Amino acid sequence: xxxxMQIPQYQHVQEGEDFTTYCxxxxxxxxxxxxxxxxxxxxxFLIQLVKSGExxxxxxxxxxxxxxxxxxSLHITATQTTDVGTYFCVGSGGSNYxxxxxxxxxxxxxx
Amino acid sequence: EPEVTQTPSHQVTQMGQExxxxxxxxxxxxxxxxxxxxxGQKVEFLVSxxxxxxxxxxxxxxxxxxxxxxxxxNFTLKIRSTKLEDSxxxxxxxxxxxxxxxxxxxxxxxxxxxx
Numbered sequence: 001x002x003x004x005m006q007i008p009q010y011q012h013v014q015e016g017e018d019f020t021t022y023c024x025x026x027x028x029x030x031x032x033x034x035x036x037x038x039x040x041x042x043x044x045f046l047i048q049l050v051k052s053g054e055x056x057x058x059x060x061x062x063x064x065x066x067x068x069x070x071x072x073s074l075h076i077t078a079t080q081t082t083d084v085g086t087y088f089c090v091g092s093g094g095s096n097y098x099x100x101x102x103x104x105x106x107x108x109x110x111x
Numbered sequence: 112e113p114e115v116t117q118t119p120s121h122q123v124t125q126m127g128q129e130x131x132x133x134x135x136x137x138x139x140x141x142x143x144x145x146x147x148x149x150x151g152q153k154v155e156f157l158v159s160x161x162x163x164x165x166x167x168x169x170x171x172x173x174x175x176x177x178x179x180x181x182x183x184x185n186f187t188l189k190i191r192s193t194k195l196e197d198s199x200x201x202x203x204x205x206x207x208x209x210x211x212x213x214x215x216x217x218x219x220x221x222x223x224x225x226x
């Protein structure tokens with residue numbers, strides 16, 4: 001079945017440093033979504049990427065979808081303490097019926 | 112912004128008891144889901160529901176689990192005879208269009224503790 005691997009599992013940064021998390025799928029994806037889950041909270045939708053090679057920016061967050069549509073990354077520039085949380089990628093093989101979550105990257109930010 | 116509402120926020124139950132977790136998805140969404148997250152672990156797919164029937168379910172979703180949309184608004188997950196390993200956060204989600212694409216709106220979850 002479809003597997004989505006996400007690295008790193010944990011990342012601790014100083015406030016102001018950059019942060020990147022990577023997602024790799026064993027199969028070609030039709031689209032990928034990114035979610036953020038604050039400690040004790042629920043996943044919150046950030047963005048969906050659909051096109052091969054797509055790059056989207058959301059303030060300090062930059063999302064990329066690979067040319068082969070098998071990998072994706074989320075980059076945060078100049079992290080802030082409000083960026084703390086777990087970032088999940090969610091891969092779709094084309095069906096809305098079952099989407100596969102990566103294990104997530106837990107980001108902690110030292111003020 | 113529309114929300115997915117889940118009740119209760121926390122449920123403690125004895126092993127072997129039945130529990131019903133309730134969700135009110137966003138009204139104009141068509142696809143509904145249950146996911147669970149054991150503490151500190153990844154979010155795991157349980158079941159998806161479309162057009163008033165199960166469209167897909169995972170291996171976790173065995174005969175102990177069932178879902179219903181009894182009245183066109185509520186979406187329930189029933190666990191017939193709870194086991195200790197069912198202790199987890201259960202998230203309901205519905206699928207729809209955001210400004211930045213399609214994705215899930217998750218409820219704030221029900222923390223199920225089986226003792």
